[in-house]
Amino acid sequence: MLKKMNIKNLGGKDFLMREYFEKIYKRSQGEFYNLIKDNLINNQKTFVITANPETIMLAEENDILKSAFLDEETIVVPDGIGIVKGAKMLGYKKPDKTITGIALVEELFRYCNDYKKSLFLFGAKKSVLDALVKKIQKDYPDICISGSIDGYVENKQEAFATIKEKNPDVVLVALGVPNQEIIIYQNLKDFDKGIFVGVGGSFDVLSGMKKRAPKIFLKYNLEWLYRITREPKRLKRFLKSNVKYISKIKDEKKNKTSKDE
Numbered sequence: 001m002l003k004k005m006n007i008k009n010l011g012g013k014d015f016l017m018r019e020y021f022e023k024i025y026k027r028s029q030g031e032f033y034n035l036i037k038d039n040l041i042n043n044q045k046t047f048v049i050t051a052n053p054e055t056i057m058l059a060e061e062n063d064i065l066k067s068a069f070l071d072e073e074t075i076v077v078p079d080g081i082g083i084v085k086g087a088k089m090l091g092y093k094k095p096d097k098t099i100t101g102i103a104l105v106e107e108l109f110r111y112c113n114d115y116k117k118s119l120f121l122f123g124a125k126k127s128v129l130d131a132l133v134k135k136i137q138k139d140y141p142d143i144c145i146s147g148s149i150d151g152y153v154e155n156k157q158e159a160f161a162t163i164k165e166k167n168p169d170v171v172l173v174a175l176g177v178p179n180q181e182i183i184i185y186q187n188l189k190d191f192d193k194g195i196f197v198g199v200g201g202s203f204d205v206l207s208g209m210k211k212r213a214p215k216i217f218l219k220y221n222l223e224w225l226y227r228i229t230r231e232p233k234r235l236k237r238f239l240k241s242n243v244k245y246i247s248k249i250k251d252e253k254k255n256k257t258s259k260d261e
């Protein structure tokens with residue numbers, strides 16, 4: 001069962017980054033994928049947040065996202081290099097690699113196909129979703145797609161009621177951070193099983209409608225830079241959350257060092 005948190009005490013200026021970093025998955029990428037595969041096979045309900053610095057900064061402004069992130073049942077993996085570097089700066093055991101939303105979705109497609117599991121896709125534009133469904137049917141013929149609903153429907157909670165009726169093994173929600181995590185967390189208690197992941201813009205890329213970052217960007221963990229060059233309007237959003245994030249980590253690192261001296 002999900003642990004209830006006292007959300008009255010959440011938020012505020014005096015939060016500690018450490019609180020978030022305690023929650024970041026510290027085992028290897030391979031162990032994480034094995035855990036997800038086992039949970040899928042055993043119908044163990046699982047909520048994964050693929051976090052980047054923006055997720056943490058948004059959690060400070062949104063109590064539900066913060067509760068979702070810090071809930072002991074939620075698995076939080078480092079989506080971006082910012083989280084890996086932040087963990088290292090604060091002296092946490094560094095996660096060995098990032099686990100991006102796209103990589104996790106591809107892995108889940110494989111498991112669903114191998115174990116003949118069902119999948120529900122919620123989010124992105126209708127054209128993107130239709131292209132993705134076709135692609136899955138072609139590349140992963142043993143996946144049972146139990147439904148898909150685009151992310152621009154008027155009533156998103158109603159969409160979730162449909163997902164509940166279908167009772168799928170995997171639910172991927174592509175509405176962007178923080179809306180996807182919030183709607184999953186609000187509805188999670190009504191499901192008995194399912195692997196739930198908020199996958200951001202993954203459907204756009206996996207459907208082939210948006211270009212994936214070239215390998216060289218992926219190799220040097222610069223996917224974020226590629227996204228900014230393709231969509232310059234992201235720069236403001238990126239700077240806003242990342243500047244705050246870095247200065248907060250530096251402060252905490254300094255405080256720790258002076259306390260240790």
Ligand code: UDP
Nearest residue numbers: 123124125151152174175176177200201204
């Ligand atoms: N989206 C949606 N409904 C909305 C707003 C966004 O379905 O009301 C989709 C959008 O089409 C895109 C995804 O949510 O597929 C968000 O992608 P983005 O790359 O902005 O997410 P991020 O990973 O940056 O959070």
